[in-house]
Amino acid sequence: MTTDKKDIIRHKLLESQKEAKVVRKIVTIISLILVLLIIIVGGGGYLYIKSALNPIDPNSKIHTKVAIPIGSSVTSIGETLEDHGIIKNARVFKYYVKFKNEAGFMAGEYELSPSMDIPEIVSRLKTGKVLAQPAVKMTIPEGKQLKEIAAIMAKATKQKEADVFKQINDASFVKSLMTKYPNLLTNEILNTAVKYPLEGYLYPATYSFYKKNPTVEEMVDAMLEKTQSVLANYSEESKEKKLTVHRLLTMASLIEEEATKKADRKAISSVFYNRLKKGMPLQTDPTVLYAQGKHKQRVYYKDLEVNSPYNTYKHQGLPPGPIANAGKISIEAALEPENTNYYYFLAAPDGKIIFSKTLEEHNIEKAKHISNKK
Template sequence: MKTKLLLLVLLLFFGWLVGREWWWRDHGPSVPPVIFVIDDGASVSDIADDLETRDIIGSSFLFKVYVKLTARARKLQAGEFELSEGMNASSVLSVITNAQANEISLTFVEGWTIAQMSAYLAEEGVVSSSDWMTSATHDLEGYLFPDTYRFLKGVTAQEIVSRMREEMEEKINAEMRAEMERQGKSLHDVLTMASIIEREVRHDEDRELVSDVFWKRLAIGMPLQADSTVNYITRKKTPSISFDDREINSPYNTYKYRGLPPGPISAPGLASIQAAIFPRSNPYYFFLTDEEGNAHYARTLDEHNVNKARELK
């Protein structure tokens, strides 16, 4: 009899705890919110312990049981969440399994310069242009991988730069690095070439062909004559450059100076980086891109001039 009574008391007590955690614990809107951060890779146990320590929930054990019973462990999101002390487990779980969380999504377009990224971030109200240009210095042009990223609100310019640099390091895998070493090309040279390819052609099938054209020109001492490098100086967006622009005295002017420019002129995407490392052999030394973005190739200058007369009217 005593055993049954004890079991009944324990069962009632456990039921009270569960009810307290799942339904009755919320203190209502009068309780000020707190910012709760879940790091990438945090386990259910880590999250539950932290919630209990912050007095957001009353029992980490019951929270873990609830997560297990609802099979929502995989839906837990990393991010920054607005919670309140004294919330019940059900309410907390509803918030932290919301993919929107307190985050922002930023998309950096392939071919953008650091200056264009600065304008975008300022327009989005994420960081000021001055803060961005302080962290994203000129020597990082081409080293920030363009992609869509998710950050916590309040992210700093330095945090964005660090994440983009890390992503670039990860994208250039061991096979790519081995091939660069075999060819005797530095990462700087490859990213510089990739950045030019990114701005010169739009379609992936052209990137490898144009890469071969440019590397062959360098091999024979022929100027790259890439309009995109001159536009990097002038900040113009025209598909072709003027005769006056060709005379600009800058090491980025690949009409006036042979070889690669001092560094990248944009943020190259993965397809352009791969093309710079793995060019597709072809017989061409000239090409142009028409208004629709189609590339037209030529073996000789005469053929190239015919293409210009026909395609660039």
Template sequence: MNTDSNHSQKDKNIGRKIFLSIVGILLVLGLCIFLVFHNYLKTSLKPLNSSDKSFKQIKIPMGASDKKIGSILQDNGIVKSGMVFDYYVNSHNLSKFGAGYYRLSPSMSLKKIADSLQKGGSAQPLEGSYGRVLVREGASVDQIALAVDKGSKYSAKDFINLMKDKNFIDYLVKKYPKLLKSVNRSKDVKYPLEGFLYPATYNASDNISLKSIVEQMVSKTNYELNPYYKKISENKLTVRKVLTIASIIEKEDFSYNDKRKIAGVLFNKIKMNMPLRASTSIFYILNKNHLKLTNKDLKVKSPYNLYKHTGFGPGPFNNPSIASIKATINPDYQDKMYLYYVANSSNGKVYYYEELNN
């Protein structure tokens, strides 16, 4: 009897050890799966390729579900995982994604992609089709000229010449006085209409004149800004000054809240009679987009050089989006007199300072 009892006890001990071993293996396996999934999720939330600044035309069909949209984005090399995109939009309660054509890039974060989809797409293809001119957010007049050359019967030179046509500009100023009464037409200005050409897709078929194409752009800007003219005046600003700050903010790839804070920093500098030190101004002068500015670049002689000169300068440096314009009209000054900001590329956060740290 004792022998049988001992055998039974040994069997129980062996069974318990086997059970605990299996549980331990399952726990370790579960932990490994969790860590792998967590890492996959973390990397999938980031841009697929932050160094790839190219854009693709993506068509989102009518009635496409979030899962279907994620699949389309993954198949077109815009996001790493369609499943993670679906998880992201659902976990953030994002909805109302519009059908249509979009220009998206692998360098865009999931947030920026989702924001673009919520704005709605174009009913017509944005690329590869004659008769449409696409003005991108943050595009300069020189860049718009290339779009006109590609999408219409008019050349880039035709467009640039029109941008310098005094009679045409005077006509627009009279027709859109609230928008253009502060436009700078002095000899120091590169293009008086820089900043006043709204980012959108425009009809450029053969029966439409170049002046009509440009007026579409100006009219759209006037429409978008109409609700804000009163507030711009109450803030003792002009449309030109607002668009100048907005054109600087446009090149900062940050959230709307950070854009408002950066606007606050820039206005603080204006109040303190300090140079804005905006690299955007140097890129505009040189008509290049260096990865890094040199000391020689910062000393370039131009009224647009906001490293050397105080104030707003002659005018905007590009044609900003409505988000950057709204951020400028509604600056966030925060709780201190911040005069500097530094972006951390590793975590995407922006830090604000009263004094410049060496």
């Protein structure tokens, strides 16, 4: 064999060895990456499952009635608990029950809380154990203003209405709540034009307390927690529409106050948004009454002269803040207005809402259905 042939063979062997080393390195790197991915995914899965087994909110004071029908499967129980905001993940609940070989869940109506972990919830469902009967129970209806809510709180706890109202408007109390709920209670509520900082932030619902004399702070905490919990479902939508919590609750409160049982809240919402886009004042009567601090069946022309930033006949745009609390339907309407060309609406005596595109149409409908309103 000639020297040239030997050199060629040696060169090829060296190249093959180099290629083999490169392949081994690549295989090693890929193997390491796969191992790391397995560790990360496994670790992440473990942390997620561990998190899902823990309470959603260990400090929550909310207690929700949850009905478990006879014959419910583990899957349906888990979905019910997740829908009520009691657990984080229905699937994790299902696998936990199967892994622990739990069985014998009892049908019934339970009062459960996001402060409970899954083992405690499972224990209650197996024993049929419900929470003790609440010592204090109060219902805050939709469309209530802060003064009215204070009256409900005072009656439920046998306190003086003036004392309750004074505390929920106390500057230091409000600031302490802002520290506690920074994403809910922002500096917008401290605007000097805002009548009452917590107006519109106390969610309409039924609240149960298991001590005889809950404090004002404990009651307000429960209501703010509920508001925060409800609004969390709409956080992405609010960001897309560039609506702060304060503006969202303000718009929702206007819809709530204008709505009747037969009203289409999304159409009402469309009127408000259409007017805002066109630079027209909202001209909604409930803001005038709120500015006056009155509840009246009729609004007269003289009422429209009230000097207040809440008077949407005199001032364009939204009022400085909410004028009442709003329920879920009105919040959703504020986020998802109907696509219309309406700029006017009025409520007929029978509760029907009549929408119009022009002032001329509106005045014709007004003459038909309403007399001497203003």
